[in-house]
Amino acid sequence: LAARQGLELLACGRAQPGETAPAPIFTFDSSGATPVLTAEFRPGMTMQKIQFEVFGDGRVIVTIRNAGGAGEVLARDEIRVAPERIEQTLDRAIRAGIGDFDNKAVEAELHAAGRFPRLPTDLGSVALTLHLETYQRTGEAAQLPYVHSIVVTEPRAMAKALPDVHEYQALASLVEFLDECYRIATVSKKTGPGTRQPPASTP
16 A cells, blocks of 8 residues: 655646645555556557556556557567656656546636647547545545546647646656656567666656
């Protein structure tokens, strides 16, 4: 069992200026029995999709599938990162509001305000799901288990276009972590079996 409490207020899933109440408290399975984060990079113009299963004990399973037909597996690899890296990644995401983020609602607000960015039409999307043992917002009863899914247009493009939307910055950081795992898995396929680890993250 692992638990973390963020330091920022999340009201209705969005950080509010000038407020200091704590972010939600959450726990996740650190044993490695079940994933704490699953993700899928869905293609824009490419014919492959990449899936991730991230476990609290540091394992990350990377699967490449054909985006068409029966979605057959083209490659699969497992790498290992420091468990602390998983904990830090989840903590930063929760502190930034990802645990409550409603991307459809936010996109609707951006469109209504004329702020939704003009993006290349061939960008793909990313589907992310948090799998938490418990999740407790300030002043509310804990929810257990807690599963929260988000589908968003390529988060790094959204983060660049909307630097003031903290959730997109956090999603972009999550995608960077997953992309790093993908690159390491690809390298391990080329160089043979063995445990490969991304560099330790910095606070």
